[in-house]
Amino acid sequence: MSEMKNTSSQRFFAVINAGSSSLKYSLFAETEDGRLERRTDGGIEGIGSDKPYFIAYDDDKYKMDEYRWEANEPLETLLGFLIGWIENFLAPNHLSAVGHRMLHGGTLYDEPIIVTPEILENLRTLIPLAPLHQPRILKVIDTLADRYPGLCQIVCFDTSFHKTNPYISRLYGLPQSLTDKGLLHYGFHGLSFEYVSMELKHIDRHAAMGRTVIAHLGSGASMCAMVGGKSIASTMGFSALDGLVMGTRCGQLDPGVILYLLQYENMNAKELETLLYQKSGLLGVSGISNDVRDLMASDAPSAKTALDLFVYRVVRETGSLAAACGGLDSFVFTAGIGERSPEIRAAICEQLDWLGLELDERANRLGELKISTATSPVSIWILPTYEELMIARHGARLSAQCETHKHGTGNLQDQPAASSSSGQRGLTVNP
Numbered sequence: 001m002s003e004m005k006n007t008s009s010q011r012f013f014a015v016i017n018a019g020s021s022s023l024k025y026s027l028f029a030e031t032e033d034g035r036l037e038r039r040t041d042g043g044i045e046g047i048g049s050d051k052p053y054f055i056a057y058d059d060d061k062y063k064m065d066e067y068r069w070e071a072n073e074p075l076e077t078l079l080g081f082l083i084g085w086i087e088n089f090l091a092p093n094h095l096s097a098v099g100h101r102m103l104h105g106g107t108l109y110d111e112p113i114i115v116t117p118e119i120l121e122n123l124r125t126l127i128p129l130a131p132l133h134q135p136r137i138l139k140v141i142d143t144l145a146d147r148y149p150g151l152c153q154i155v156c157f158d159t160s161f162h163k164t165n166p167y168i169s170r171l172y173g174l175p176q177s178l179t180d181k182g183l184l185h186y187g188f189h190g191l192s193f194e195y196v197s198m199e200l201k202h203i204d205r206h207a208a209m210g211r212t213v214i215a216h217l218g219s220g221a222s223m224c225a226m227v228g229g230k231s232i233a234s235t236m237g238f239s240a241l242d243g244l245v246m247g248t249r250c251g252q253l254d255p256g257v258i259l260y261l262l263q264y265e266n267m268n269a270k271e272l273e274t275l276l277y278q279k280s281g282l283l284g285v286s287g288i289s290n291d292v293r294d295l296m297a298s299d300a301p302s303a304k305t306a307l308d309l310f311v312y313r314v315v316r317e318t319g320s321l322a323a324a325c326g327g328l329d330s331f332v333f334t335a336g337i338g339e340r341s342p343e344i345r346a347a348i349c350e351q352l353d354w355l356g357l358e359l360d361e362r363a364n365r366l367g368e369l370k371i372s373t374a375t376s377p378v379s380i381w382i383l384p385t386y387e388e389l390m391i392a393r394h395g396a397r398l399s400a401q402c403e404t405h406k407h408g409t410g411n412l413q414d415q416p417a418a419s420s421s422s423g424q425r426g427l428t429v430n431p
Contacts, residue, residue, distance in 0.1 A: 011096040012039075013395045014086055015388040018100070018140045021047045023075075023082055026388040027089070028396075036392050040064065040089060044078050052078060056085065079143050097152040097402060099395035100141060101191060101387060103133040103240065105157035107182050112160070112394040114402060115141060115153040123155070129182065130239070132277060152402030154395045161190030164230040169324070172238070187234030189216045193224045195390040196334050196383045201229065203369070207379050210329030213321050215314060216385065217344070218335035219247035219290060223314070225321035233324040235317045241276055244313050245306075247290035250280035251313060282306045292337050292344065311344065315351045328355055330379040339384050342367065349380065 011030040016023060024043035028036040042056035042065075050072055056065040065085070069078075087094060099112075106126045113119060120141065127134045141153055170185040193214050200208040212226045221244040225233040235243030235252075245251040253276070261267045267275070283290035286306035288298055295303040322328045331352075333345055342364050349359040356377035363371040372380035 010093065011396065011399070012090055012093055013097050013099060013392045013399070014083075014095055015099045015101075015391045015395070016082075016140060017043075017388070018136045021045065021049070023047065023079060023140070025082060025086065026392070027086055028389070028392040030396055036389060036396060038389070040086075041388070044082060047075065047078060048072065054078075054081065054085070056089075075139060076143050076147075079140060080147060083144070083147070095151065097154055097395045097399035098144060099154045099156060099391040100137055101391055102137055102155040102157050103159075103188065104130040104186070105159045106186075107184070109157055110160045110163040112154055112156040112391075112398060114398055115145075115155055119155075120145075132273070133240070152399050154391075154398050156191055156391045156394050158188045158190045159186045161194045162187035162224070162231045162234055165232055165234070169233055183238060185234075185237040187222070187224070187231065188236045188240050189220070189222045189224070189234075190231075191387040191390045192216050192334065192385040193226075193231065195386050196332060197226060197229055199383050200330070200332060200381065203381075203383075204330075204379065207330035207381070211322075211325035211327050212330045212332065213318055213325070213328060214332040214334060215318075215338055215348075216335045217244075217314070217333065217338035217341075220249070221246045221314075221335070221337070223317050223321060225324045227325055233321055235321070244317060245285070245310050246281045248278050248281045248283045250276050250284070282310060285309055292341055296341075296343060307344070307347075311347045311351065314348050318348075318352055318355065322355060328378050330381065331357060332381045332383050334383050334385040339367070339382055345371070345382075 013028045013030070013036070015026045015028070017025075022043055022045045024041070026041040027039045029039050030036055038059050040056055040058055042054070044052055044054045046052040051068060051070065052073060053068040054066060055063060058064045067081075102123070104126050106129055108122055108126065120138070123134070123138060127138075137155075141155070144151055144153060165185070165187065171179065172183060172185065174183055193216065196214050196216075197208060197212075200212070209228050213223060214226065215221075215223045220240060222234060222236040223244065224231050224235075237243070241249050241251070241253070243251050258272065261272060261275075281290060282292070282295060286295055286298075286300070286302045288300060288303055288306075289295055292307065292310075295307050318328075318331070333339065337344055345364055346359060346361070349357045349364075357380055358373040358376035358378075359380060360371050360373045367382060369383070370379065370381055372378065
């Protein structure tokens with residue numbers, strides 16, 4: 001574990017990822033040569049349950065601290081604890097900025113931005129585009145702004161990377177009046193694709209600047225086609241429901257199914273939302289689990305069906321993306337399933353041999369960086385994604401401008417201490 005350097009000129013950036021039941025964080029330090037190094041990460045799980053818990057890891061991923069509450073705590077309290085812990089860890093330094101992953105930028109935003117009151121109000125207008133994700137993130141931003149008015153906050157949009165998609169590829173066959181209201185094909189997982197594409201440039205610039213498909217295969221899954229390092233098509237569209245079959249999300253669905261469920265199953269909008277986001281995908285098809293590892297360990301026919309469907313949809317979407325690219329030079333696996341499941345990778349590559357993917361079975365089994373054969377017309381890679389580092393990089397770039405954008409006064413360490421009614425063992429924000 002590297003030692004914490006408490007130099008007054010060093011800058012530190014936190015990334016907070018607000019989920020439905022968790023607050024995950026990563027903390028980065030800027031080195032003298034401008035690189036960002038992770039110092040700690042972790043978060044609070046079980047938010048909304050009777051016993052939420054906090055856990056923190058050092059830069060070598062060893063557990064360094066934990067804390068458990070014995071009762072349901074409001075988000076404000078838990079967030080205060082988390083920021084207090086980070087500030088205590090940093091003391092006598094303080095945070096330069098906090099970055100957030102924002103799912104949707106709509107047609108308003110296609111670049112990372114510093115949060116101002118005006119921008120915050122604009123972001124609220126985008127809630128209908130991402131009703132499950134956007135409110136949670138905005139709640140965290142609001143809470144931090146109330147507690148620490150001088151804290152620089154930055155939002156990075158998952159839709160931004162796809163701003164280079166041709167306009168024609170973003171259109172649905174809907175009336176122009178609806179298109180004008182933002183009913184367009186956006187694409188998501190942009191921070192992951194941005195990071196992986198940059199890494200590929202460092203490793204093999206020829207592959208990165210050619211015709212590339214990146215497969216972000218995790219509980220949430222999507223694929224992106226790139227030409228010359230720029231996104232030209234993706235499998236997710238208006239929402240994070242489209243495209244591939246995912247852990248609990250349905251993926252591509254005939255709109256007629258929605259009409260049927262409304263008219264003949266008498267489902268309302270909330271029931272549909274729950275079905276499509278939380279009860280479908282691998283979980284729905286298998287009836288067992290949304291986790292590929294559980295399904296691979298199961299002998300149930302439905303588990304095999306779910307995995308076969310997952311692979312089939314990846315293969316079919318690859319054909320579509322390759323058509324958008326006009327061919328294929330490289331294929332990249334990333335995210336949890338893509339990085340850790342040699343069986344899924346092998347199944348996908350086997351069905352894509354017609355497109356020029358020749359898998360090196362040994363390299364795939366060992367999880368090496370390049371897993372294609374020496375003679376494969378299409379190079380195949382495994383590149384771990386790191387969305388948090390991508391957000392921190394944007395935060396470091398933008399934070400110097402915060403002085404002119406602050407909507408309050410004072411620095412984070414000058415604000416009231418973050419306290420918890422459940423006990424924080426003296427963790428404070430430099431009172």
